[in-house]
Amino acid sequence: MTRQPAHTPPRLRAWLGLAVILGPVLLVSMDGSILFLAMPSITEAVSPTADQALWILDIYGFAVGSLLVAFGSIGDRYGRLRLLMIGATVFGIASAGAAFAPGPELLIACRALMGVAGATLLPSALAVLSELFPDPKQRARAIGIFAAAFAAGFAIGPVVGGTLLGQFWWGSVFLVNLPVIVAFLLFAPVLLREVRATRTGRIDLLSVMASAGGLLLTIYGVKHLAADGFSVLPVVTGLLGLATLTFFVLRQRHLEDPLIDFSLFRDRTFTIAVITGLLPLAAWSATAYLSGIYLQSVLGLSVLHAALLALPGAAVLTVTCVVTPAFVERIGKKAALVICHFAVAGGLLLLLPTTVTGGVGWYVASTVIAGVGYGISFSVVADTAVGAVPAERAGSAGAIAETSNEIGNALGIALLGSLAALLFRVQGPDLAPTLDETLQLPDLVPAALRDAKDAFVTGLHAAAVVAGLLHAALGAATLRRLSRPTTAAPGSSGTTGRPAHEHLAGKL
16 A cells, blocks of 8 residues: 555656656666776775676676566566565665675675665566556656666766775775665655556466576576686586576466566567667677776776766767657657667777777767667667556566666676687786786786787777677668568557557557
């Protein structure tokens, strides 16, 4: 039951409720990127191995992504507000634990717990938001703001992290979560209603374990192959992970209440939109992480200077996400998706002129142009997922959209980051597994230093090229597939005047 004051107007309560929801949404996305500029400081403080450093970065994203759908279904069945309150509490406790972790092992564990808690927050927040705004036009505006907050979190994470590290010790990047969590726990019970779906199906625990375990095993194998070279254990582990994921997909087709309703992917627009949620985040997370190291460890900039250079791209990304719903209404979904992918591809390729002696201008230009594509992707994916399903499935559908974002965020660092690590291992001076570890070696001769920086920049360029080509290919596929004619509904004269969420969910 809602405990709101009787005199609170429904419209005011809805917008105040949205403001409260945006707090944890911002935190969950921000914590996916806040360590990008902080890793050199964390490496110096807790001395993780190269493998542990990657797990510190992306165990959070894998925990969020692998459990989002499960917690979306749990919230649908047992109460979204209840799950929000529990998740926020655990998120705050895990953030405090991470801030004071004495070593890499405990830091990884706390980051994983933060990810589990974050997985409870996103789908339930999106579902509660849909309940707050029954009017389709207001709901479309609210979802656009939600998507903008989610995008802004990813975008400003490195900026916030770099700014905090300019004044405080590395644990401050986690403690910054606590005031927002406390405010949410105080105001959420007053402004938000408890919402449950009419569905009472059971949660398939085997599916939950298969999805999470399959992802972790697969990425473990990929990381170790890239960092350490070929050996039997990572190959077997990776294959076992792929087999587990295959089992998960096949199992969903035979469950009455699957974690993921794969029938939604029969709609080509929905499929392209979800891929649009995954691939841009993979590209953004990998290049943002590698660029943070490039600015600090290759060019020698301070963490605060690096954070300030990330501001223009973050601003463009956030503004683009806000204006995208109106933008899509004018030019159509197809054009928006095509612009998204080609903007990201063009922005990523602007990283290629960067060198060990300079490239700040190219970096800023890259983030600004790619930021347009990233902003479009965030907004389109969230609106499409929620608008495509009945209200009682909002939590699960929102979870699919956010899963594509979070899995993309983690996969970018794991796969493209591993590609960069592989090239550093092959082309570098072979003194240490990473550039930061190499720079900390005593008596490092200038020639070895130059070789290490050259190898790292080569890895950055390779990651940018791979991600850029994938986006160009997806942009071409979007242009081709969405150009196929579809039959309009009887009596329809097009999409003009339709609510944004209905427009994005339908075909052209």
